[in-house]
Amino acid sequence: MSLLIQNISNLYTPATDLKYGQLRTMHKVHVFVQDGIIQRIFAEDEALPEADTVIDAQGKTLLPGFIDAHTHPVFWKTREDEFIMRVQGKSYEEIAQAGGGIRSSVRRFREAKKEEIKALTRKRIKTFLEFGVTTIEAKSGYGLSTADEIKALEIINELNDEQPLDMIPTFLGAHEIPDEFQQDRRGYIDLIKNEMLPLIAERKLARYCDVFCEQGVFTVDESREILLEAKKYGLDARIHADELSPFGGAEMAAEIKACTADHLVEISDQGINDMAAAGVIPVLLPGTTFFLGKDDYAPARKMLTAGCEVALSTDFNPGSSATQNLQLIWTIAALKLKMLPKEILWAVTLTAARSLQLETKIGSIEEGKQADLLLLDIPNLNYLAYHYGINHTVITVKKGEIVFRNA
Ligand code: NIG
Ligand code: FE
Numbered sequence: 001m002s003l004l005i006q007n008i009s010n011l012y013t014p015a016t017d018l019k020y021g022q023l024r025t026m027h028k029v030h031v032f033v034q035d036g037i038i039q040r041i042f043a044e045d046e047a048l049p050e051a052d053t054v055i056d057a058q059g060k061t062l063l064p065g066f067i068d069a070h071t072h073p074v075f076w077k078t079r080e081d082e083f084i085m086r087v088q089g090k091s092y093e094e095i096a097q098a099g100g101g102i103r104s105s106v107r108r109f110r111e112a113k114k115e116e117i118k119a120l121t122r123k124r125i126k127t128f129l130e131f132g133v134t135t136i137e138a139k140s141g142y143g144l145s146t147a148d149e150i151k152a153l154e155i156i157n158e159l160n161d162e163q164p165l166d167m168i169p170t171f172l173g174a175h176e177i178p179d180e181f182q183q184d185r186r187g188y189i190d191l192i193k194n195e196m197l198p199l200i201a202e203r204k205l206a207r208y209c210d211v212f213c214e215q216g217v218f219t220v221d222e223s224r225e226i227l228l229e230a231k232k233y234g235l236d237a238r239i240h241a242d243e244l245s246p247f248g249g250a251e252m253a254a255e256i257k258a259c260t261a262d263h264l265v266e267i268s269d270q271g272i273n274d275m276a277a278a279g280v281i282p283v284l285l286p287g288t289t290f291f292l293g294k295d296d297y298a299p300a301r302k303m304l305t306a307g308c309e310v311a312l313s314t315d316f317n318p319g320s321s322a323t324q325n326l327q328l329i330w331t332i333a334a335l336k337l338k339m340l341p342k343e344i345l346w347a348v349t350l351t352a353a354r355s356l357q358l359e360t361k362i363g364s365i366e367e368g369k370q371a372d373l374l375l376l377d378i379p380n381l382n383y384l385a386y387h388y389g390i391n392h393t394v395i396t397v398k399k400g401e402i403v404f405r406n407a
Pocket of ligand 2: 070072
Protein backbone atom coordinates (compact mmCIF):
# COMPACT_ATOMS: atom_id res chain seq x y z
CA MET A 1 0.00 0.00 0.00
CA SER A 2 1.34 3.44 -0.96
CA LEU A 3 0.21 7.00 -0.32
CA LEU A 4 1.32 10.23 -1.97
CA ILE A 5 0.56 13.59 -0.36
CA GLN A 6 1.13 16.10 -3.16
CA ASN A 7 1.65 19.86 -3.23
CA ILE A 8 2.08 20.37 0.51
CA SER A 9 2.27 24.14 0.91
CA ASN A 10 4.06 23.98 4.28
CA LEU A 11 5.68 21.10 6.12
CA TYR A 12 6.97 21.70 9.65
CA THR A 13 8.69 19.04 11.70
CA PRO A 14 11.15 18.53 14.50
CA ALA A 15 13.89 16.05 13.63
CA THR A 16 16.19 13.70 15.45
CA ASP A 17 19.27 15.72 14.45
CA LEU A 18 17.83 19.07 15.54
CA LYS A 19 17.73 20.70 18.97
CA TYR A 20 14.48 21.20 20.88
CA GLY A 21 12.66 24.17 19.39
CA GLN A 22 14.43 24.00 16.02
CA LEU A 23 12.18 23.01 13.13
CA ARG A 24 12.75 21.77 9.63
CA THR A 25 10.47 23.82 7.36
CA MET A 26 9.70 22.88 3.75
CA HIS A 27 7.43 24.43 1.14
CA LYS A 28 5.81 22.90 -1.94
CA VAL A 29 6.94 19.36 -1.27
CA HIS A 30 5.40 15.91 -1.75
CA VAL A 31 5.56 13.07 0.78
CA PHE A 32 5.61 9.47 -0.43
CA VAL A 33 4.65 6.67 1.95
CA GLN A 34 4.92 2.93 1.41
CA ASP A 35 3.78 0.18 3.77
CA GLY A 36 3.30 2.65 6.59
CA ILE A 37 6.78 4.18 6.36
CA ILE A 38 7.80 7.62 5.07
CA GLN A 39 9.89 6.70 2.01
CA ARG A 40 10.83 10.07 0.58
CA ILE A 41 10.12 13.76 0.68
CA PHE A 42 10.19 15.06 -2.92
CA ALA A 43 10.94 18.62 -3.97
CA GLU A 44 8.43 20.58 -6.07
CA ASP A 45 9.81 19.73 -9.51
CA GLU A 46 10.94 16.13 -9.02
CA ALA A 47 9.29 13.23 -10.87
CA LEU A 48 6.82 11.51 -8.56
CA PRO A 49 6.10 7.79 -8.16
CA GLU A 50 2.67 6.25 -8.72
CA ALA A 51 0.68 5.62 -5.55
CA ASP A 52 -2.44 3.70 -4.54
CA THR A 53 -3.85 6.80 -2.86
CA VAL A 54 -3.09 10.42 -3.79
CA ILE A 55 -4.01 13.46 -1.69
CA ASP A 56 -3.77 17.01 -3.01
CA ALA A 57 -2.58 19.20 -0.13
CA GLN A 58 -2.58 22.52 -1.98
CA GLY A 59 -2.70 25.38 0.53
CA LYS A 60 -2.45 23.01 3.48
CA THR A 61 0.13 22.32 6.18
CA LEU A 62 1.57 18.94 7.12
CA LEU A 63 2.79 18.14 10.65
CA PRO A 64 3.72 14.89 12.38
CA GLY A 65 0.66 13.26 13.98
CA PHE A 66 0.17 14.58 17.50
CA ILE A 67 1.17 12.45 20.49
CA ASP A 68 -0.78 12.95 23.72
CA ALA A 69 1.53 11.64 26.45
CA HIS A 70 -0.86 11.90 29.42
CA THR A 71 -4.51 10.82 29.24
CA HIS A 72 -7.11 9.06 31.39
CA PRO A 73 -9.56 7.93 28.67
CA VAL A 74 -11.06 4.85 30.37
CA PHE A 75 -13.85 6.11 32.62
CA TRP A 76 -17.57 5.62 32.92
CA LYS A 77 -19.82 8.57 33.91
CA THR A 78 -18.81 12.19 33.30
CA ARG A 79 -18.64 14.80 36.13
CA GLU A 80 -20.15 18.00 34.77
CA ASP A 81 -21.92 18.51 38.14
CA GLU A 82 -18.50 19.07 39.74
CA PHE A 83 -17.60 21.54 37.01
CA ILE A 84 -20.61 23.66 37.98
CA MET A 85 -19.65 23.36 41.69
CA ARG A 86 -16.24 24.81 40.75
CA VAL A 87 -17.92 27.61 38.82
CA GLN A 88 -19.78 28.36 42.06
CA GLY A 89 -16.55 28.59 44.07
CA LYS A 90 -15.77 25.09 45.39
CA SER A 91 -12.21 23.89 44.80
CA TYR A 92 -11.16 20.59 43.19
CA GLU A 93 -9.69 19.50 46.55
CA GLU A 94 -12.87 20.39 48.50
CA ILE A 95 -15.00 18.41 46.06
CA ALA A 96 -12.64 15.41 46.36
CA GLN A 97 -12.63 15.56 50.18
CA ALA A 98 -16.44 15.58 50.19
CA GLY A 99 -16.43 12.23 48.36
CA GLY A 100 -16.53 13.56 44.80
CA GLY A 101 -13.55 13.61 42.49
CA ILE A 102 -11.62 10.49 41.57
CA ARG A 103 -13.35 8.33 44.17
CA SER A 104 -16.79 9.07 42.73
CA SER A 105 -15.50 8.03 39.29
CA VAL A 106 -14.20 4.83 40.90
CA ARG A 107 -17.58 3.95 42.42
CA ARG A 108 -19.24 4.37 39.03
CA PHE A 109 -16.50 2.55 37.11
CA ARG A 110 -16.90 -0.51 39.30
CA GLU A 111 -20.65 -0.67 38.61
CA ALA A 112 -20.24 -0.59 34.84
CA LYS A 113 -19.69 -3.60 32.61
CA LYS A 114 -16.43 -3.84 30.74
CA GLU A 115 -18.18 -3.78 27.36
CA GLU A 116 -20.07 -0.60 28.25
CA ILE A 117 -16.91 1.25 29.20
CA LYS A 118 -15.14 -0.15 26.17
CA ALA A 119 -17.82 1.23 23.85
CA LEU A 120 -17.44 4.71 25.36
CA THR A 121 -13.65 4.53 25.13
CA ARG A 122 -13.95 3.55 21.47
CA LYS A 123 -15.91 6.76 20.82
CA ARG A 124 -13.27 8.82 22.62
CA ILE A 125 -10.57 7.24 20.46
CA LYS A 126 -12.40 8.44 17.35
CA THR A 127 -12.37 11.97 18.73
CA PHE A 128 -8.60 11.84 19.29
CA LEU A 129 -8.09 10.81 15.66
CA GLU A 130 -10.37 13.62 14.50
CA PHE A 131 -8.18 16.14 16.31
CA GLY A 132 -5.02 14.79 14.69
CA VAL A 133 -3.76 12.64 17.55
CA THR A 134 -2.15 9.38 16.37
CA THR A 135 -0.69 8.03 19.64
CA ILE A 136 -1.75 8.45 23.26
CA GLU A 137 -0.49 7.30 26.61
CA ALA A 138 -3.57 5.85 28.35
CA LYS A 139 -3.84 5.36 32.10
CA SER A 140 -5.98 3.07 34.20
CA GLY A 141 -6.83 4.46 37.64
CA TYR A 142 -10.61 4.48 38.05
CA GLY A 143 -10.83 0.85 39.15
CA LEU A 144 -8.56 0.75 42.21
CA SER A 145 -9.26 -2.92 42.87
CA THR A 146 -7.29 -5.71 41.24
CA ALA A 147 -10.21 -6.79 39.05
CA ASP A 148 -11.21 -3.27 38.05
CA GLU A 149 -7.68 -2.06 37.29
CA ILE A 150 -7.25 -5.13 35.10
CA LYS A 151 -10.62 -4.33 33.50
CA ALA A 152 -9.30 -0.87 32.53
CA LEU A 153 -5.98 -2.16 31.19
CA GLU A 154 -7.71 -4.92 29.23
CA ILE A 155 -9.92 -2.31 27.57
CA ILE A 156 -6.84 -0.32 26.50
CA ASN A 157 -5.02 -3.40 25.21
CA GLU A 158 -8.04 -4.82 23.38
CA LEU A 159 -8.89 -1.50 21.72
CA ASN A 160 -5.26 -1.15 20.70
CA ASP A 161 -5.68 -4.22 18.52
CA GLU A 162 -9.05 -3.16 17.13
CA GLN A 163 -8.52 0.35 15.78
CA PRO A 164 -5.72 2.61 14.47
CA LEU A 165 -4.88 4.91 17.43
CA ASP A 166 -1.85 3.57 19.29
CA MET A 167 -2.36 3.53 23.05
CA ILE A 168 0.54 3.03 25.44
CA PRO A 169 -0.94 1.60 28.64
CA THR A 170 0.01 2.95 32.06
CA PHE A 171 -1.00 1.34 35.35
CA LEU A 172 -2.29 4.04 37.72
CA GLY A 173 -3.56 1.92 40.62
CA ALA A 174 -2.09 4.62 42.89
CA HIS A 175 -4.51 7.29 41.66
CA GLU A 176 -6.30 7.55 45.03
CA ILE A 177 -6.95 5.50 48.15
CA PRO A 178 -10.32 3.82 47.41
CA ASP A 179 -13.22 4.08 49.88
CA GLU A 180 -12.71 0.63 51.43
CA PHE A 181 -9.06 1.41 52.31
CA GLN A 182 -9.57 4.93 53.71
CA GLN A 183 -8.65 3.65 57.20
CA ASP A 184 -5.88 1.38 55.93
CA ARG A 185 -3.68 3.13 53.35
CA ARG A 186 -0.83 0.70 54.06
CA GLY A 187 -3.17 -2.14 53.12
CA TYR A 188 -3.89 -0.52 49.75
CA ILE A 189 -0.21 0.08 48.96
CA ASP A 190 0.50 -3.57 49.81
CA LEU A 191 -2.33 -4.65 47.52
CA ILE A 192 -0.77 -2.67 44.67
CA LYS A 193 2.67 -4.13 45.36
CA ASN A 194 1.79 -7.71 46.15
CA GLU A 195 -1.21 -8.40 43.96
CA MET A 196 -1.83 -5.84 41.22
CA LEU A 197 1.73 -5.31 39.97
CA PRO A 198 2.67 -9.00 39.71
CA LEU A 199 -0.55 -9.83 37.81
CA ILE A 200 -0.35 -6.86 35.48
CA ALA A 201 3.30 -7.53 34.72
CA GLU A 202 2.71 -11.22 34.14
CA ARG A 203 -0.06 -10.47 31.64
CA LYS A 204 1.98 -7.63 30.09
CA LEU A 205 -0.97 -5.26 30.44
CA ALA A 206 1.04 -2.07 31.08
CA ARG A 207 4.24 -0.39 29.90
CA TYR A 208 4.42 2.30 32.62
CA CYS A 209 3.42 2.83 36.24
CA ASP A 210 2.17 6.19 37.50
CA VAL A 211 1.33 7.57 40.98
CA PHE A 212 -0.68 10.64 42.04
CA CYS A 213 1.91 12.10 44.42
CA GLU A 214 0.19 14.98 46.20
CA GLN A 215 -0.86 16.29 49.62
CA GLY A 216 -3.80 14.13 50.72
CA VAL A 217 -3.14 11.41 48.14
CA PHE A 218 0.21 9.51 48.06
CA THR A 219 3.26 10.88 49.90
CA VAL A 220 6.66 11.15 48.26
CA ASP A 221 7.90 8.10 50.18
CA GLU A 222 4.86 6.01 49.26
CA SER A 223 5.15 7.09 45.63
CA ARG A 224 8.84 6.18 45.49
CA GLU A 225 8.11 2.80 47.05
CA ILE A 226 5.41 1.97 44.48
CA LEU A 227 7.38 3.24 41.47
CA LEU A 228 10.54 1.36 42.47
CA GLU A 229 8.54 -1.82 42.97
CA ALA A 230 7.00 -1.37 39.49
CA LYS A 231 10.47 -0.93 38.00
CA LYS A 232 11.37 -4.40 39.25
CA TYR A 233 8.64 -5.69 36.92
CA GLY A 234 9.89 -3.63 33.97
CA LEU A 235 7.26 -0.88 34.27
CA ASP A 236 9.01 2.50 33.89
CA ALA A 237 7.93 5.46 35.99
CA ARG A 238 5.73 8.45 35.25
CA ILE A 239 4.36 10.58 38.08
CA HIS A 240 1.65 13.17 38.80
CA ALA A 241 3.75 15.61 40.81
CA ASP A 242 3.64 19.04 42.45
CA GLU A 243 0.28 19.94 40.91
CA LEU A 244 -1.47 21.49 43.88
CA SER A 245 1.45 22.12 46.26
CA PRO A 246 5.28 21.98 46.12
CA PHE A 247 5.52 18.48 47.53
CA GLY A 248 8.89 17.16 46.35
CA GLY A 249 7.57 14.85 43.65
CA ALA A 250 9.80 16.36 40.96
CA GLU A 251 12.94 15.88 43.04
CA MET A 252 11.99 12.26 43.68
CA ALA A 253 11.23 11.69 39.98
CA ALA A 254 14.77 12.85 39.21
CA GLU A 255 16.21 10.67 41.96
CA ILE A 256 14.61 7.48 40.61
CA LYS A 257 15.12 8.47 36.94
CA ALA A 258 11.43 8.48 36.07
CA CYS A 259 10.63 8.98 32.37
CA THR A 260 8.39 11.92 33.14
CA ALA A 261 7.01 14.08 35.91
CA ASP A 262 3.67 15.63 34.98
CA HIS A 263 1.65 18.75 36.01
CA LEU A 264 4.44 20.53 38.00
CA VAL A 265 2.46 23.75 38.51
CA GLU A 266 4.04 24.21 41.96
CA ILE A 267 7.49 22.74 41.22
CA SER A 268 10.43 24.16 43.24
CA ASP A 269 13.59 25.56 41.64
CA GLN A 270 15.43 22.58 43.07
CA GLY A 271 12.93 20.27 41.36
CA ILE A 272 13.50 22.01 38.03
CA ASN A 273 17.28 21.72 38.31
CA ASP A 274 17.11 18.08 39.42
CA MET A 275 14.83 17.16 36.50
CA ALA A 276 17.04 18.95 33.99
CA ALA A 277 20.14 17.20 35.34
CA ALA A 278 18.46 13.77 35.31
CA GLY A 279 16.81 14.25 31.89
CA VAL A 280 13.31 13.67 33.26
CA ILE A 281 10.76 15.10 30.82
CA PRO A 282 8.21 17.52 32.28
CA VAL A 283 4.78 16.81 30.80
CA LEU A 284 2.85 20.04 31.28
CA LEU A 285 -0.95 20.09 31.30
CA PRO A 286 -2.07 23.72 31.07
CA GLY A 287 -5.59 22.67 30.06
CA THR A 288 -6.00 21.32 33.59
CA THR A 289 -4.98 24.60 35.22
CA PHE A 290 -7.41 26.37 32.87
CA PHE A 291 -10.27 23.93 33.55
CA LEU A 292 -9.75 24.10 37.32
CA GLY A 293 -10.19 27.86 36.98
CA LYS A 294 -6.76 28.66 38.40
CA ASP A 295 -4.48 31.55 37.49
CA ASP A 296 -1.01 30.16 38.20
CA TYR A 297 0.43 27.97 35.46
CA ALA A 298 3.49 25.68 35.46
CA PRO A 299 6.76 27.64 35.05
CA ALA A 300 7.49 26.36 31.55
CA ARG A 301 9.99 29.08 30.60
CA LYS A 302 12.03 28.42 33.74
CA MET A 303 12.12 24.73 32.85
CA LEU A 304 13.16 25.44 29.27
CA THR A 305 15.90 27.81 30.47
CA ALA A 306 17.14 25.14 32.88
CA GLY A 307 17.48 22.78 29.91
CA CYS A 308 14.37 20.61 30.30
CA GLU A 309 12.66 19.36 27.13
CA VAL A 310 9.01 20.14 27.83
CA ALA A 311 6.13 17.95 26.57
CA LEU A 312 2.49 19.10 26.51
CA SER A 313 -0.64 16.97 26.91
CA THR A 314 -4.39 17.26 27.41
CA ASP A 315 -4.61 15.24 30.68
CA PHE A 316 -7.99 14.18 29.24
CA ASN A 317 -10.07 12.91 32.20
CA PRO A 318 -13.63 13.35 33.54
CA GLY A 319 -12.65 15.63 36.45
CA SER A 320 -9.87 18.11 35.95
CA SER A 321 -9.56 18.33 32.16
CA ALA A 322 -12.43 17.21 29.94
CA THR A 323 -10.83 18.00 26.59
CA GLN A 324 -9.23 15.90 23.87
CA ASN A 325 -8.26 18.92 21.79
CA LEU A 326 -4.47 19.31 21.73
CA GLN A 327 -4.96 22.20 19.31
CA LEU A 328 -6.71 24.10 22.12
CA ILE A 329 -3.91 23.11 24.54
CA TRP A 330 -1.56 24.64 21.94
CA THR A 331 -3.29 28.02 22.39
CA ILE A 332 -3.30 27.81 26.19
CA ALA A 333 0.40 26.85 26.18
CA ALA A 334 1.20 29.85 24.00
CA LEU A 335 -0.76 32.34 26.11
CA LYS A 336 -0.19 30.99 29.61
CA LEU A 337 3.12 29.12 29.42
CA LYS A 338 4.60 31.64 26.96
CA MET A 339 5.75 28.84 24.70
CA LEU A 340 6.38 29.52 21.01
CA PRO A 341 4.87 27.47 18.17
CA LYS A 342 8.25 25.93 17.34
CA GLU A 343 8.54 24.70 20.97
CA ILE A 344 4.93 23.57 21.20
CA LEU A 345 5.28 21.48 18.05
CA TRP A 346 8.16 19.60 19.67
CA ALA A 347 6.14 19.29 22.89
CA VAL A 348 3.25 17.48 21.18
CA THR A 349 5.34 15.36 18.79
CA LEU A 350 8.99 14.36 19.15
CA THR A 351 9.39 15.21 22.84
CA ALA A 352 6.13 13.45 23.64
CA ALA A 353 7.49 10.46 21.69
CA ARG A 354 10.72 10.60 23.72
CA SER A 355 8.70 10.58 26.93
CA LEU A 356 7.26 7.25 25.73
CA GLN A 357 10.65 5.99 24.49
CA LEU A 358 9.26 5.88 20.93
CA GLU A 359 11.33 8.66 19.35
CA THR A 360 13.10 6.40 16.85
CA LYS A 361 9.74 5.36 15.40
CA ILE A 362 7.34 8.32 15.64
CA GLY A 363 7.19 12.07 16.38
CA SER A 364 8.73 13.59 13.25
CA ILE A 365 8.44 13.56 9.46
CA GLU A 366 11.70 11.93 8.41
CA GLU A 367 12.47 9.30 5.82
CA GLY A 368 12.32 5.86 7.45
CA LYS A 369 9.93 6.87 10.21
CA GLN A 370 6.37 5.62 10.61
CA ALA A 371 3.90 7.65 8.53
CA ASP A 372 1.79 9.19 11.32
CA LEU A 373 0.81 12.49 9.73
CA LEU A 374 -1.56 15.38 10.21
CA LEU A 375 -2.78 17.62 7.40
CA LEU A 376 -4.17 20.91 8.68
CA ASP A 377 -6.09 23.70 6.98
CA ILE A 378 -3.77 26.45 8.24
CA PRO A 379 -1.63 28.84 6.17
CA ASN A 380 1.34 28.77 8.57
CA LEU A 381 2.34 27.46 12.00
CA ASN A 382 1.51 30.67 13.89
CA TYR A 383 -2.10 30.43 12.73
CA LEU A 384 -2.79 27.22 14.68
CA ALA A 385 -2.88 28.82 18.13
CA TYR A 386 -4.37 32.04 16.83
CA HIS A 387 -7.60 30.71 15.29
CA TYR A 388 -8.43 28.90 18.47
CA GLY A 389 -10.94 26.41 19.80
CA ILE A 390 -11.74 24.84 16.44
CA ASN A 391 -10.49 21.71 14.75
CA HIS A 392 -8.12 22.50 11.86
CA THR A 393 -7.66 18.84 10.86
CA VAL A 394 -8.25 17.94 7.21
CA ILE A 395 -6.79 14.43 7.23
CA THR A 396 -5.21 12.22 9.87
CA VAL A 397 -2.88 9.48 8.62
CA LYS A 398 -1.82 6.57 10.83
CA LYS A 399 0.83 4.12 9.59
CA GLY A 400 0.20 5.34 6.05
CA GLU A 401 -3.59 4.87 6.18
CA ILE A 402 -6.15 7.67 6.17
CA VAL A 403 -7.98 7.24 9.48
CA PHE A 404 -9.92 10.52 9.49
CA ARG A 405 -10.97 12.84 6.69
CA ASN A 406 -12.87 16.05 7.41
CA ALA A 407 -15.86 16.34 5.10
O1 NIG B 1 -4.30 14.34 36.21
N1 NIG B 1 -4.42 14.33 39.27
C1 NIG B 1 -4.91 13.22 39.19
N2 NIG B 1 -5.56 12.73 38.16
C2 NIG B 1 -6.23 13.50 37.19
C3 NIG B 1 -7.58 13.92 37.66
C4 NIG B 1 -8.49 12.79 37.65
C5 NIG B 1 -9.91 13.11 38.03
O2 NIG B 1 -10.23 14.16 38.61
O3 NIG B 1 -10.73 12.23 37.73
C6 NIG B 1 -5.35 14.64 36.75
O4 NIG B 1 -5.67 15.82 36.90
FE1 FE C 1 -3.56 13.14 34.95
